[in-house]
Amino acid sequence: MRHDFIDRYSRLASPIHSIPPSVKLVGALIILLLVVTMPISVPFLHGSLALALLVIAALSRIPPGFLVKRLVYLEPFAIGAALLTLFQTNGLALFAALVLKSTLCLLTMILLANVTPFADILDVLKRWHFPALLVTTLALMYRYLFLLIDQAERMSRARVSRTFVSGRRRSWHLLGTMVGQLGVRSTERAERIYAAMRARGWR
Amino acid sequence: MHIPDGFLDGRTAAVSAALSITALGVALNHAKRSMPPQRIPLLGLTASFIFAAQMLNFPVAGGTSGHLIGAVLAAILLGPGGAVIAVTAVLIVQALLFADGGVLALGANVFNMAVTGSVGGYALYRLIGRIAPGPRGRLVAAGFSSWLMTVVMSVLCAGELAWSGTSPWTVTFPAMANVHMLIGLGEGTITMLAVAAVARVRPDLLDDRSGRPAQSYGPLLAYGGIIVLGMVFFVSPFASPWPDGLERVATSLGFEEKALSPPVIQSPIADYRIPGLGSSVAATGLAGAVGALLVFVLSFFLAHLLVRDHRQGSPT
Numbered sequence: 400m401r402h403d404f405i406d407r408y409s410r411l412a413s414p415i416h417s418i419p420p421s422v423k424l425v426g427a428l429i430i431l432l433l434v435v436t437m438p439i440s441v442p443f444l445h446g447s448l449a450l451a452l453l454v455i456a457a458l459s460r461i462p463p464g465f466l467v468k469r470l471v472y473l474e475p476f477a478i479g480a481a482l483l484t485l486f487q488t489n490g491l492a493l494f495a496a497l498v499l500k501s502t503l504c505l506l507t508m509i510l511l512a513n514v515t516p517f518a519d520i521l522d523v524l525k526r527w528h529f530p531a532l533l534v535t536t537l538a539l540m541y542r543y544l545f546l547l548i549d550q551a552e553r554m555s556r557a558r559v560s561r562t563f564v565s566g567r568r569r570s571w572h573l574l575g576t577m578v579g580q581l582g583v584r585s586t587e588r589a590e591r592i593y594a595a596m597r598a599r600g601w602r
Numbered sequence: 603m604h605i606p607d608g609f610l611d612g613r614t615a616a617v618s619a620a621l622s623i624t625a626l627g628v629a630l631n632h633a634k635r636s637m638p639p640q641r642i643p644l645l646g647l648t649a650s651f652i653f654a655a656q657m658l659n660f661p662v663a664g665g666t667s668g669h670l671i672g673a674v675l676a677a678i679l680l681g682p683g684g685a686v687i688a689v690t691a692v693l694i695v696q697a698l699l700f701a702d703g704g705v706l707a708l709g710a711n712v713f714n715m716a717v718t719g720s721v722g723g724y725a726l727y728r729l730i731g732r733i734a735p736g737p738r739g740r741l742v743a744a745g746f747s748s749w750l751m752t753v754v755m756s757v758l759c760a761g762e763l764a765w766s767g768t769s770p771w772t773v774t775f776p777a778m779a780n781v782h783m784l785i786g787l788g789e790g791t792i793t794m795l796a797v798a799a800v801a802r803v804r805p806d807l808l809d810d811r812s813g814r815p816a817q818s819y820g821p822l823l824a825y826g827g828i829i830v831l832g833m834v835f836f837v838s839p840f841a842s843p844w845p846d847g848l849e850r851v852a853t854s855l856g857f858e859e860k861a862l863s864p865p866v867i868q869s870p871i872a873d874y875r876i877p878g879l880g881s882s883v884a885a886t887g888l889a890g891a892v893g894a895l896l897v898f899v900l901s902f903f904l905a906h907l908l909v910r911d912h913r914q915g916s917p918t
Contacts, residue, residue, distance in 0.1 A: 406699055428705070435610075469701070476702070477608070500607070508705065512699045532630050533630060535642060535646065536645045537646075537695065539649075539650075543646065544695070547654040571791055571792075571795065574795070578655050579796035579800045582800055582807075583804050585647045586807055589643040589644040589647035593644075602639065
């Protein structure tokens with residue numbers, strides 16, 4: 400069980416956690432919109448947003464080390480994409496602006512995920528009349544995500560403990576077979592889930 | 603491949619969101635009308651499966667590792683409409699829960715991976731499967747379409763970044779396309795092996811007639827139109843109308859000309875030219891064409907090995 404890093408702190412008790420989820424979702428979207436659409440040259444805007452995010456982070460009682468770790472984990476993707484901008488005349492300024500903007504966006508989303516249980520976000524989406532089938536798919540996905548990650552880990556542990564020879568060709572073959580097996584197992588799980596849903600009187 | 607927030611301008615985000623929402627609407631509508639109810643949990647579980655499979659890394663050259671995208675695999679298992687919904691769900695959860703891929707960039711990410719990746723991959727998979735029937739043909743189809751769609755998705759990504767004025771096409775296109783021609787090899791191999799494994803255990807899951815909603819051409823035409831529209835917006839300002847596979851050699855000669863003409867990006871970056879970069883666009887186009895042929899031959903070879911293995915009942 401190494402996957403509780405996903406939204407480990409979403410159920411803490413803090414002033415931020417007790418804000419209604421719809422307010423938090425709208426708030427996060429507004430922050431993202433401001434960060435992305437406003438030019439970096441607008442004085443104080445991005446600085447004050449960063450300050451606001453830090454205050455929220457402090458109030459939410461999420462350990463700062465966790466936030467930093469998540470940020471460090473996600474940052475390389477943003478920086479990698481931003482590197483492509485360096486090959487221009489004003490590349491460096493653009494690069495700095497992109498890294499700053501994407502860091503603020505990442506921090507916003509990391510905070511949102513860790514102050515709002517995902518089920519609450521789904522409730523909001525349902526109230527906003529998102530298509531029912533999409534919300535159901537998201538709910539089922541979230542419900543079984545942890546199970547399947549566990550299953551994938553169990554399978555790769557079993558593989559490691561039984562494979563005595565290693566080789567490039569073989570490891571590819573095993574990885575592909577594992578993905579296929581995981582697909583079959585999740586399909587069969589879906590079949591059992593449907594049977595269970597029907598047995599409990601679903602539709 | 604997941605575009606983070608902050609990299610797209612409002613215009614690109616809005617256009618791609620409109621395209622994605624339309625495609626998702628078509629998929630959801632079609633599913634509501636003709637999908638048998640036992641497939642509802644399957645959408646969610648396949649979404650979890652794709653998510654879990656994306657966490658398994660495979661080695662790419664130089665100590666780096668890539669991971670599966672799985673859009674084509676989802677389409678092979680679910681059909682095009684189901685895959686659009688499932689892969690969209692994966693991207694939404696990744697954006698909201700993992701901050702992997704932006705929220706405002708969700709439209710672009712959904713358009714690239716869930717719509718173009720799944721539906722384009724499915725169409726290619728079926729087309730090749732029709733030309734080369736049988737279990738071997740199916741593997742070739744799975745491997746080749748996964749590779750090609752990985753490259754196509756990365757080119758769309760490059761087009762969106764260039765259209766936003768974030769980075770010039772002459773840099774983004776060669777960088778993205780070349781890297782993903784390599785990563786696509788991993789995607790294609792894994793998809794091929796995974797389909798072979800499914801075929802061994804539950805061949806009925808690959809059978810198009812078992813329990814899937816009746817394939818009608820309406821939604822497919824709608825997806826096709828949406829994808830073409832996206833290409834027109836994101837890629838055609840930079841390249842001549844996107845050539846398919848074999849035509850690419852011919853048109854790649856035109857790339858250079860296009861790349862030299864005034865950039866469509868309205869920002870003061872007219873002289874960002876670095877020696878050799880203009881021609882690298884043409885070189886990338888050429889590499890793509892040669893690569894496509896090579897990968898096609900390779901996937902035939904691998905399919906031959908796999909199917910022969912299977913008949914002998916080899917262990918594993």
